[in-house]
Amino acid sequence: MSTALAAVLYESNRPMVIEEVTVLPPQAGEVMVRMKAAGVCHSDLHVIKGDLPMPCPIILGHEGAGVVEAVGPGVTSVQEGDHVIPIWRASCGRCEYCMNGKPALCDMGTAMRFTGTMPDGQTRFRNARGDSIRHYAGVSTFSSLSTMPEAAVVKIDPDFPLWKAALIGCGVITGVGAVTYAAQVRPGATVAVFGCGGIGLNIIQGARMVSAAQIIAVDSVASKETWACQMGATHFINSSQGDPVQAVKDLTGGKGVDYAFEAIGLPKPIEQAFDSVKKGGTCVVSGICRADARAGINVNQLVYAEKTLKGTLYGSARPRVDLTHLIGLHQSGHLMLDELLTRTYPLEQINEAYESLERGEVARSLIVWD
Incomplete structure (x- = not known):
């Protein structure tokens, strides 16, 4: 032993x-x-x-x-x-x-x-x-x-450096996978990301990698703006200084975004992410919440606005295939x-x-x- x-x-x-x-x-x-x-x-x-x-x-x-x-x-x-x-x-x-x-x-x-x-x-x-x-x-x-x-x-x-491999093992595959597999974000789409931690930053760079036209990062910590923009965010909203839903809509002509992602694991930002999605849009939840957490969703928006609310685990990826694929994307200069x-x-x-x-x-x- x-x-x-x-x-x-x-x-x-x-x-x-x-x-x-x-x-x-x-x-x-x-x-x-x-x-x-x-x-x-x-x-x-x-x-x-x-x-x-x-x-x-x-x-x-x-x-x-x-x-x-x-x-x-x-x-x-x-x-x-x-x-x-x-x-x-x-x-x-x-x-x-x-x-x-x-x-x-x-x-x-x-x-x-x-x-x-x-x-x-x-x-x-x-x-x-x-x-x-x-x-x-x-x-x-x-x-x-x-x-x-x-x-x-x-x-x-x-x-391949093992410290880089460690980063890929959860944060990167979950964030990038949420964009490419769970949401299947299309080129030219508008995206909002609630939470700019390890998962959120990789959602942002995943959106950049699929050529999203507008990537709005949302976080209550102002210092995260630098990291978010480095990963590919085109805008940053400090959620501690006002209503982030209205701010997202102001940046999108009043419509809201095509895709919103929640990467914190709290009911309030889940609700905000869902509310920031435009008609026909998709909200993806990747944050892990407390076991007893519940979020309040306007159910009529699922019907009248044809919104989609879905979750993703491990970025809805296939780790045995996608981990090595992500290594290749980094080696080719696409993945930071x-x-x-x-x-x-x-x-x-x-x-x-x-x-x-x-x-x-x-x-x-x-x-x-x-």
Whole structure:
């Protein structure tokens, strides 16, 4: 058995504890990954704050990249030494969702997310007392060494920087995918993006990549205007200084936008995004809310204005295909990654990293290991 330094959450609304844990070897169909970078993402913050209840203790982290250190029996898609990106919604490849191109909805990944266990119902982490520690999204990238299903890793080019690969693993694929797959934004369209964090900034750049004519960024933190414009926003609305819905309509001749995206995870901006869509337009929700959150939607607008309201998980993408596709888009100069990274932290400063995220001080930050 191996040991690793990990950030363990023992109780919601408490700091994560940095400690050495035991990592059990991979079983049949599993791999062990030495993490090199892990994303500081808002989805984990929901668990830390108790907005999304999870059984504890648990090792969080779902966005990252690393190197395969060991493989279990029957593993064929990767071998020791391969560079990989973890998939935080692993899929079986056989169910109706997988066969219909919706692998993020697979029951296998859903079960791991809510139980904190491997598909066999067991865990692969132990603390110093021998207590079992749960997994997050099947990958737990906040451990320097993590055992996960073979289905939860995608092999990538070993020459591609692992810190860039980590950024692609959640924020980029979710944001760009929301534009290209969930909404299927057409060239020349008008777009509004509510929330300019890690997901929102990638929605903005996704809209730029498909040649949207007008990209309106909306956020309550004025300093995010620089990042939004760098990613491709043509306008920025500070939602703390007035009604953002009216501001969006003022910028679109009173009509509203063709497509609006909510990337925060709060009922109010979901309502605002829906209200900012013009007749026949589409509102896509990608933000993760509290488990008990409800948004008030004018249902008549669904009928009389023929608006569409839909959600997207993982950008409605196919991670095994689209993660490598996104690497190619970056290498060809179409996808920006360097501009997304604001700060890096050692694992020992992970609680400080989440405090900075809550304050809106970063576009994206990473936990990095040498």
